[in-house]
Amino acid sequence: MINLVWLVPLLPLIGFVIIGLFGKQLSKGLVGIIGSGSVFGAFAIALGIFFELTGKVEKSFTIDLFNWISAGKLSIPFSFLIDPLSSLFLLIVTGIGFLIHVYSVGYMSHDEGFARFFAYLNLFIFFMLLLVLGSNYLIMFVGWEGVGLCSYLLIGFWFKNTAYNNAAKKAFIMNRIGDLGFLLGIILIFVTFGSIGYHDVFMQAKNLASGNPTLTAITLLLFVGAIGKSAQIPLFTWLPDAMAGPTPVSALIHAATMVTAGIYMIARSNILFTLSPFTMEVVAIIGVCTALFAATIGLAQNDIKKVLAYSTVSQLGFMFLALGVGAYTGAVFHVMTHAFFKALLFLGAGSVIHAMSGEQDIRRMGGLKKHIPVTHATFLIGTLAIAGCFPFSGFFSKDEILAGAFEHNKLFYALGILAALMTTFYMFRLYFLTFRKSFRGTHEQEHHLHESPKSMTIPLIILAALSIVGGFVGIPAALGGTHFLEEFLSPVFEDSSFRIVHHLSHNTEYALMIAATIVMIIGIYIAYNMYIVKETLPAEESEELQPLHNMIYKKYWVDELYENLITKPLNFISDALHKVVDNQLVDGIVNGVGSLVNRTSSVIRLAQTGNIGLYIFVMVISIVLILLTRIM
Amino acid sequence: MITTYLFYFLSFLAIMFALMVVISKNPVHSVLYLVLTFFTIAGHYVLLNAQFLAVVHIIVYAGAIMVLFLFVIMLMNLNKETEPHKTPWLKFSAAIAAGLMLIVLVGSLKGAETIIATNPFNGNIGLIENLGQCLFKDFLLPFEVSSILLLVAMVGAVMLGKKSIK
Amino acid sequence: MSAIQIIPINWYLLLSTVLFTIGVLGVLFRRNAIIIFMSIELMLNAINLLLVAFSSYLSDSKGQVFVFFIMAVAAAEVAVGLAILMMVYRNTKSTDINILNKLKW
Numbered sequence: 001m002i003n004l005v006w007l008v009p010l011l012p013l014i015g016f017v018i019i020g021l022f023g024k025q026l027s028k029g030l031v032g033i034i035g036s037g038s039v040f041g042a043f044a045i046a047l048g049i050f051f052e053l054t055g056k057v058e059k060s061f062t063i064d065l066f067n068w069i070s071a072g073k074l075s076i077p078f079s080f081l082i083d084p085l086s087s088l089f090l091l092i093v094t095g096i097g098f099l100i101h102v103y104s105v106g107y108m109s110h111d112e113g114f115a116r117f118f119a120y121l122n123l124f125i126f127f128m129l130l131l132v133l134g135s136n137y138l139i140m141f142v143g144w145e146g147v148g149l150c151s152y153l154l155i156g157f158w159f160k161n162t163a164y165n166n167a168a169k170k171a172f173i174m175n176r177i178g179d180l181g182f183l184l185g186i187i188l189i190f191v192t193f194g195s196i197g198y199h200d201v202f203m204q205a206k207n208l209a210s211g212n213p214t215l216t217a218i219t220l221l222l223f224v225g226a227i228g229k230s231a232q233i234p235l236f237t238w239l240p241d242a243m244a245g246p247t248p249v250s251a252l253i254h255a256a257t258m259v260t261a262g263i264y265m266i267a268r269s270n271i272l273f274t275l276s277p278f279t280m281e282v283v284a285i286i287g288v289c290t291a292l293f294a295a296t297i298g299l300a301q302n303d304i305k306k307v308l309a310y311s312t313v314s315q316l317g318f319m320f321l322a323l324g325v326g327a328y329t330g331a332v333f334h335v336m337t338h339a340f341f342k343a344l345l346f347l348g349a350g351s352v353i354h355a356m357s358g359e360q361d362i363r364r365m366g367g368l369k370k371h372i373p374v375t376h377a378t379f380l381i382g383t384l385a386i387a388g389c390f391p392f393s394g395f396f397s398k399d400e401i402l403a404g405a406f407e408h409n410k411l412f413y414a415l416g417i418l419a420a421l422m423t424t425f426y427m428f429r430l431y432f433l434t435f436r437k438s439f440r441g442t443h444e445q446e447h448h449l450h451e452s453p454k455s456m457t458i459p460l461i462i463l464a465a466l467s468i469v470g471g472f473v474g475i476p477a478a479l480g481g482t483h484f485l486e487e488f489l490s491p492v493f494e495d496s497s498f499r500i501v502h503h504l505s506h507n508t509e510y511a512l513m514i515a516a517t518i519v520m521i522i523g524i525y526i527a528y529n530m531y532i533v534k535e536t537l538p539a540e541e542s543e544e545l546q547p548l549h550n551m552i553y554k555k556y557w558v559d560e561l562y563e564n565l566i567t568k569p570l571n572f573i574s575d576a577l578h579k580v581v582d583n584q585l586v587d588g589i590v591n592g593v594g595s596l597v598n599r600t601s602s603v604i605r606l607a608q609t610g611n612i613g614l615y616i617f618v619m620v621i622s623i624v625l626i627l628l629t630r631i632m
Numbered sequence: 633m634i635t636t637y638l639f640y641f642l643s644f645l646a647i648m649f650a651l652m653v654v655i656s657k658n659p660v661h662s663v664l665y666l667v668l669t670f671f672t673i674a675g676h677y678v679l680l681n682a683q684f685l686a687v688v689h690i691i692v693y694a695g696a697i698m699v700l701f702l703f704v705i706m707l708m709n710l711n712k713e714t715e716p717h718k719t720p721w722l723k724f725s726a727a728i729a730a731g732l733m734l735i736v737l738v739g740s741l742k743g744a745e746t747i748i749a750t751n752p753f754n755g756n757i758g759l760i761e762n763l764g765q766c767l768f769k770d771f772l773l774p775f776e777v778s779s780i781l782l783l784v785a786m787v788g789a790v791m792l793g794k795k796s797i798k
Numbered sequence: 799m800s801a802i803q804i805i806p807i808n809w810y811l812l813l814s815t816v817l818f819t820i821g822v823l824g825v826l827f828r829r830n831a832i833i834i835f836m837s838i839e840l841m842l843n844a845i846n847l848l849l850v851a852f853s854s855y856l857s858d859s860k861g862q863v864f865v866f867f868i869m870a871v872a873a874a875e876v877a878v879g880l881a882i883l884m885m886v887y888r889n890t891k892s893t894d895i896n897i898l899n900k901l902k903w
Contacts, residue, residue, distance in 0.1 A: 610899030613722070616825050620729050627736045635804050643813050650817055650840055654824035659832055666836050673843055676813075680802055680854040685862050689846075692869050697839065697876050704880050705832060708887050726826035734819040741811050751857040753803065758854075758862060766859045767866065778870040785874030792881035 001048035002061050005080050008045050008090060009129040011038040016122040023115025032105035035118035039101050039125055043094035050087045059083055059491040062135050062199070069138075073194070081135035081198060085492045088332065088485075089132040089264055092339050096256045097125045099459035103347050104248040106455035107354060117157060117246065124150035128257050132264060136197040137186045140265065144182065144229065147258045148175045154253060155245040167241040174238040178228015182265075185221030192218065202271050206495055210275045219272050219279035223286075226262030230316045232290045237559055239313055243305040247350030250305060255312045255346050256339035263319045263335050267492070270328050274496040284324025284408070288415045291317030293556075295422035299429075300553040302538050303360050304349045307430050311386065312342055314419060318401050321416060327404030328493045329486045333474045334401055336485075337393035340470045341385035344463035348379035351452045351460065352434060356445055362430060363538050367439040371449040374457045376435050378464040383431045385467040387424040387520050393471030395516075400474065403512050407504055417519055424523025432531040433538070440537075478509040638679060646672040659710045663701050670694045682758035802854040810851035817844035831883055831893040835876070842872050 015038030019031055026034070053059065061082040068078035080086075101121060108117050124147060131143025149172075156168030186196060192214050193201045208215055226232070231239035242254045253259070266273055266283070273280055291314045298310035315338050322331035353360055355372050369376045385392035388399070398420060406413040439446050451457065474485040490497065504512075530536050539545055545553055554560075649669040653662050670693045677686035756762055767775055802810075817840060824837030846865045853861025883893060890897050 612895045612898055613826070613829065617726070617729060620733055620822055620826060624729070624732050624736050627740045631736065631739045639805050639809070643809075646813070647816055647820070650820040653836060653840065654820060654827055654833070659830060662833055662836060666839065669840065670843065673847055676847055677850055680850050682850050682854065682862055685850060685865055688866070688869070692873065693839070693843070697873060700876060700880060701832065701836065704884065707884070708832075708893065710830075710832065710893065723827060726823065729826055730819050730823035733822050734815060737815045737819065738812065741815060744807065744811055747807075747856075749856045754857040757857055757859040762859050763862055763866075766863050770860065771863050771867075774867060778867055781874050782870060785877045789877040789881040792878065792885055 001045065001052045002082050003063065004045055005049060005063050005082055005133065006065055008042045008049075008094070009126050009133060011041045011045075012122045012125040012129065014038060016119050016126060019115055019122060020119040023119055026115065028109065028114050031115045031118050032101075035122055036098060036101040036105065038122060039094055039098045042125070042129065043091075043098045046087065046090040046094045049082060050091055053082065053084060053087050054488065074190070076136060076138050076196065078139065079135045080133040082133075083492055084489045085264070085267060085332065086132050088336065088489070090129065092336055093125065093128050093132060093257050096339050096343050096463075097121075097128075097252060099462055100248045100252040100256075100343065100347070103251075103350070103456050103459040104246075106453040107248055107350055108246060109453075111246075113157065117154075120150055120153050120157070121248075121252070124154070124253060124258070128261075131261055135199070136195075137189060137201075138196055140268075141179075141182065141186060144225070144261060144265075145179065147253070147261065148172065148179065148229070151175070151242065151253050151258055154249040155242045157245050157249065161244075164244040167238075167244040171238040171242045174235050175228050178225045178235060181221045181223075181228070182225025185218050185225060188214070188218050188221060198268065202269075202495065205271050205275065208275055211277055212275065215272055216276045216278050219269070219276040220282065222265060222269060222272070223279060223283055226265055226320075227286065228262075229265075230259050230262030230320070231313050232262075232286050232317065232320060233293060236290060236294065236313050237555075237562065240306055240309040240555075243303075243309050247305065247346060247353060250309070251343045251346030251350065254309070255342040259312065259316055260319070260335045260339070263316070263323065263331050266320075266323050267328050267332055270493055271495040273323070274326065280324050280326065282324070283320050284405075284412060287317045287320025287322075287324050288405070288412050288419070289317070290314065291321060291419040292415050292422075293317075295419045295426070296552050297555050298426040299422060300538070300549060301426075302363055304352060304362050304365075304430065304434065305346070305360055307362075307426060308342070308345055308349055311345075311423065311427065314423060315342065315386070317419070318398065318416065321412060322401040322404055325404045325408035325412065326496065327401060328496060329474075329483075329489050330397065330400035330404050332489060333485055334397035336473075337385070337397040337467070337470045340463055341382045341392075341394055341467040344378060344382040344460065344467050345386065347456070347460055347463065348375050348382060351375040351456055352379075354452050354456070355449050356441065357448050359441060359445060362433040363540070364441040364445070365434045365439070366437045366441075367435070368449070369435040371439075372451045374451060374460065378457075378460040379435065380431060381464040381467055383427045386427055387523065388420060388516055389520060390513075390517060391468075391471065393467050393469070395513075396471035396474050396476070399509075399513055399516055400476065402516060403476075403504055403509060406508075406512055417516065420516065421519045421523050424520045425527050428524050428527035429531055432527060436532060437535065476509065478506040478513075635679060638675075642672045642675045642679070646676070659705050660702070663698055663705065666701075667694050667698045670698070677758075680758070681755050684758055684760045684763055802851065807851060807855050810848065814844040814848040814851070817841075817847065829894050829896060831886070831895050831898075834895065835879055835883070839872065839876070842868060 015034050018034055019026070023031060062079050063082065064077050064079040066078050067075070069076040101118070104117065104121065108114050111117065127143045127146025127150060129143070131140050131147060134140045134143060152168050152172040155171050156165045158164050159168075189201055190196050193204045195201060195204075205215065228235045239254055239259065243250050245254075273283070294310045294313035294317060298307050298314060301307045301310060315334070319331045319334050319338070322328070322334060351372065352365070352368060352375060355368065355375070356365065359365070381392070385394040388394045402413060402416050402420070405416050439449075474483050476483055539549075551557075646669055649665045649672060652665040653669060656662050656665060670689065674686040674689045674694075677683075677689060821837045821839075821841030821844060824840065825834050828834055828837070846868055849861045849865050849868075853859060886898065887893055
């Protein structure tokens, strides 16, 4: 099965080529079958690889496909690396990807860009698999850029809307900032280690001293890349805007897979980061700040997808916190569970939007429980999972992260648990406002309310099931589990793990779990009290808000800050450069050279009299001069 | 001794006839003086033991080329003095330029006499046998190419000389 | 007995230089295209003479063979050149080279 790994990215690529070239001619049903089928094929192979890998002692396989680039001493093979980490990500990408493909068949059925959508989606899966499978940083970078491209294409999927296009551009440009950091990091890796293959780099890095300045620089640059791709402070503002794309895209790219590429990259390079304590500290600080910051913004948003988007940013912050404190397994674990429940929540939100005929404002919803029961049930499961309710999957992964944070630094833990509290609150606020009480929309909308088609509800149910049981692969020892995931991933993190020793006693762990559960109950209670008992509604646009409320409703004016601090000065500078340097200096030189030649030649051409006698005369004189130089 | 005198005599004639070519006002006279110049040059060839070349020279230049010139001049009816002359100032500068050319050429050719002949003297190289050996062994390809050149020139001349086809 | 054994090569050099210069002078001096043509022939012959002189001096027949080629080229040149002149004369009724001054701006 492992030898068939080249099929995994190839199948979606074939799907993309077929749909991309012949999409217009094919029927929608066939497009859906090709699109989903190709991903399902990849998923089946990924599953086979996963099980084959669990049975083997040797945990790392490199499959060389062909020699890709060789120039001088640089030689980059196009090869795939199969190890527990990549096989796990393979499963997440293809599995969630398949479910979302199926969901999209129903969700996008009325869209005229149906085939285009599936082509992009398949291309995305291809690049994401490339990112995950590559055995060196360059292949990862290719995938990294490819998913960025697909993200751009899919955010601006409805390209007739200017705001959506702007959102797509914003996502792309912000990603570019991060990508530059990543690229510089790769170059620095090559300069330092003379190779960019994971194996060579990590072998050499292992022998370096902790805190090596070059290593710190490399990891910081890589982290800049991760910041851009995974929407951390200060490059997070693109992700909420990216909700402009179709909801399945938000679920697949901007929640479950692409944004976790940063976590994958750091987890993959764990040894480099472990040896750079400074970077680890930066990662943890940025992670916890993002978690907290995005959570506060999420408290006051009224767009169902915006809330989920900020929640995603916040959860990604949690994952970076985990990476920063050295709980790599916890981060990967959370990537997995988050992929389940966040995809579920987004797809549920999509189902709600579908039922509401495109309405996204939770102030216009309410009481949807009885109209769309399946969506309601699955959405509730997702909400409980993200809130970290025992025994849903979020509980285990979040607990592991918080335990890691507690061990590392109590302040991180306090901030993390605060963010968790807010997460619980805004998720239940969202749930209560959407599904409970009575309907607040127009009559027309209420009349139109309907449960989504099977192709949409079945993925919801599967994801809900996964959100419930997904945590069981990582039951901590304190609860009598074996933590299958940690064991499975241990070969990947073995170089790091003996440098970061975990030594929490079981009693502490119990205390942390109880604390997390209490915090969750408090969050639910506050939300319940506010939105069910008191029936408060979020303020309408016209109303004056409290200063603090207004601040988080307006997202701390971060976009405006960037606009004034970066965009406007840049525009001013480029405008000035355009007017002065380009229009006057550069164009002046170019035009000046042209007109100089013109004017000179209009004078010199008069020497061409057409008088042959004169020509001969000049020729003779010239011969004389040439021969004179010979004599002299 | 006779050879020396012959050399001086032929040289004098050659230079004089050449000058007459340039100076004479009637083109027909110019042609005739040129033919005479060619005869004196042929005489030099004989002096230099290039007997075959001398004969060819007379046949080709005096016999063919100069007859061609004469034909053309007569066809154009240029035998009387019809040519407009250059201004005296231009003539003067032409003479100056030519004089300069002469001086510079002589100056730049100085030192050619130091070339030392490596082969022993052979008076028979100008004979047709030796020339044929050389021409058809060492210069066979240029010889063949020159035949193409002549063909092309012939076609071109016919082409140009025809009344334009309407 | 050859002249080259008695007369130094310098004299031949001088003679052909003078003939060549007279050719140049003719080109510069006259406006009749046919005379200019003849001056060019004169220059070619000056070179031929020099080639034969050196050929004799060095006892190498290659120089004389070269003269044959120059003769062939000269014949070709004269044929084409005179044809062109005929065309010019037919169109302009003149052989004055100053009439051919269309090669200008």
